[in-house]
Amino acid sequence: MELNVNKTVADIATLVGGKVAGDGSFLIDKAATLKEAGPADLSFLGNQKYAQAAAASQAGCLLLPQGAESLACAAKSRIFVEDPQFAFSQVLAMIVERQPKSPPSLDAKASIHYQAKMGPGVSVGPFAVVERGAAIGEGTTIGAQCYIGENAKIGRFCRIYPQVVIREDCVVGDRAVIHSGTVIGADGFGFSPDKKTGKHRKLPQVGNVVVGDDVEIGANVAIDRASVGSTKIGSGTKIDNLVQIAHGVKIGPDCIIVSQTGIAGSSELGHHVVLGGQVGLVGHIAIGDGVQVGAQSGIMSDVPAGTIMFGYPARPHRESFKLQALYGRLPELFQAVKQIKQKLGITDGSKA
């Protein structure tokens, strides 16, 4: 997509609620990264790690954090805002808004059951399947090659990208975004060992998945249906790619689940929980509101609200960092004990 801005610095400052330093009448051409922006373009400094890149950038206008007034840079104009990354995203959103939109249409190549309920302004792409009794809310787009199972309900103004599977009886709220390759409502992984035969007997998985409003789910995610009742994703929660959410899990509102994390069956998360990438949670545990878990950590038991956890197995992060530091000092500890034993004349054959 061409990121043409075509607004003056002053216009942009008004849009993002920022304060201009330099030439406000300057007309911005494009939005671009620090590296790629030219003398007519807009960029931003969103992370102090990139302060040098900002200083070296050829951008004509930079969105900068308040307090960065002294940053030396090539930009003729600067706009100071509280959150430059978000301000830049507001400019991008303006550009996206201007793009021509296709009128809604039910593609003739889709397979839509005559007993499916389609709201006004719904789009369904080619080779999508909408089964009997499914209901798609106003203004929702079902991408090409999606599968919407029997009696599934999708809310209003959702964006379901190509090749998503939403199995029978599952429910998605309003304004949800679901990316390609994601499977919602596959059977939970439930088997019971038959002690006599050693065979694993399947436990029926006849519940569903309920996804709240304003949820975003990345690509190739798997959220399993509950055995009975519902697997739940709270409103406003955002889930990254390749995440596994097992049957019966309940995730509260406004959580962030980073990619490749797995949550085992029936565990419950409060609101505003943040799980880093590749985190694992065992089943049947409770994670309190606002808990944050560092990447690759393993959570094996309940975590009280507000705790920051890290490590494998996870511990409160200060304790975990301290232990890791001591772990790195094991060679000197072994050395010290060896020296003490020599001094004391302990020669027991132990290697420590």
Added chain:
Amino acid sequence: MELNVNKTVADIATLVGGKVAGDGSFLIDKAATLKEAGPADLSFLGNQKYAQAAAASQAGCLLLPQGAESLACAAKSRIFVEDPQFAFSQVLAMIVERQPKSPPSLDAKASIHYQAKMGPGVSVGPFAVVERGAAIGEGTTIGAQCYIGENAKIGRFCRIYPQVVIREDCVVGDRAVIHSGTVIGADGFGFSPDKKTGKHRKLPQVGNVVVGDDVEIGANVAIDRASVGSTKIGSGTKIDNLVQIAHGVKIGPDCIIVSQTGIAGSSELGHHVVLGGQVGLVGHIAIGDGVQVGAQSGIMSDVPAGTIMFGYPARPHRESFKLQALYGRLPELFQAVKQIKQKLGITDGSKA
């Protein structure tokens, strides 16, 4: 799905082989979770962690483990069984059995090659592709938008959910269940470095995947075809979502592979192996019968039959648990050594 039971407590006790306490003539309305069950409903206590929830449940009838006769609860009727979760699943299976079933059909919107062999009672959903020479056994359902490659063989009474890919020459046994988004038979990850150019040269992957009878495979799983010969999944083995099984792996019968686990090339598992979630196995190793591996563990070498492994890198679980406990006590150990050094007048500048 409505979980209407519409049977008396006595009927249910007969179905599950349990013993009634209380009113056996009581007519059960629905099957439900402990939290959601009302005074006319059936629920169960499947895990001692939920004993309080069972005590607090409004369920009219509870399936309870033998020995829980003294549990105080609101249930007017109780049924005591060996395995309440399995008993409850038998009730669910009865409900599923009663659901009306669509007659088998080859959807007119599917693309089925005229040289594909279709058994009696096969269903193929819309936009599915069945290539030349593929064979689908009696009573098997191929979901919408599935891809069945040339000369692939699918057994009898399988359930292949929408958007599964089974590549050319792969074989699936009878009664297998494969969930959406799973890819069977993509090329194994095999490259050979060319020392002169630094380029990775592709090694042809011309083997296949052979999946046994009664295997269940979750959503978004990847099982690669062997370079030569077969990648094998033993009969009765159950594989959870997002699992990676590399080329040439051989998994024995009746194993359990929990989600997001990865098994590198050519490793071999015996029967009844259990791998927890997010486990990693390196390639070219042998895992004995009945081995159990804890979640997130990393297995780097052969494991003898019957061993329980845990940790990264994994060790026998008792050793691993002991080492983790000692790890948590490193601060006191460093403190003790410091104290000893003071007492002995050792002042070598080391920090330990």
Added chain:
Amino acid sequence: MELNVNKTVADIATLVGGKVAGDGSFLIDKAATLKEAGPADLSFLGNQKYAQAAAASQAGCLLLPQGAESLACAAKSRIFVEDPQFAFSQVLAMIVERQPKSPPSLDAKASIHYQAKMGPGVSVGPFAVVERGAAIGEGTTIGAQCYIGENAKIGRFCRIYPQVVIREDCVVGDRAVIHSGTVIGADGFGFSPDKKTGKHRKLPQVGNVVVGDDVEIGANVAIDRASVGSTKIGSGTKIDNLVQIAHGVKIGPDCIIVSQTGIAGSSELGHHVVLGGQVGLVGHIAIGDGVQVGAQSGIMSDVPAGTIMFGYPARPHRESFKLQALYGRLPELFQAVKQIKQKLGITDGSKA
């Protein structure tokens, strides 16, 4: 696929540049694994772990490494080469070359926009979608049920397997291979917390993904589009199944990324980097040329070129292996300190 060789030992030696020992006129029937090869078949010893299997093999001809002249085996003929696995793969490639190939065709059941640009000799499978402005280069195969978004560009002689999604504006070079279930160009995971409401506001993701020449990408991989600019995969890089590559990541040429690894946003990799399976990299870091990272490691900061890293958190591998060895000796260290304290009469109530 039948792996019929139908060449003499001498012919094969010529093909692979090897030296024959034994009967060069012997006609080879099939290529097979060490276990499955019969007295008329060809196999190979590619890994010293399988020396016993080679000795026990019934293969009539073995490809062996130079220096293995003394290996006792049943093979009547042996061919000595520098790299037996690669030599075997050359035989497989010859077999693959001989297979009859379908002529290119645009399947009548595909949905190809009239403003898509199709090069000569392009194939598009049934139920694939190619959107407006997409361009497919000469000789490229787009598998069944693929989705190629608006203005996406795919190079020449690529092989895109069934059910791949390549979103709008993304670019793929020449001779790329992309396996089923992979999603290229889903939105990056970018949200900005609104401190007033506690809600996560979506940051538009309007960049793209640029995949170089000769890249291979496995099954069910997710490569997100950049917020602005491009996520980049360098030419010659090979990516295994279920890998996560976040927005704005730049991967250099000729890297190897093993399955289930995740790379967080904006991190940059040099050339010839090797990441083992299930590795995690945090965002905004730089990994130098030729870095190698062991399986399941967690990389939390920049890594200089040429380093071998291992562990969680990762350290240079020698240090990591030493620390792990000392970790395993913690019991004897605790024991030694206890003994010292006894000898010194320290009885402070500490357990160490």
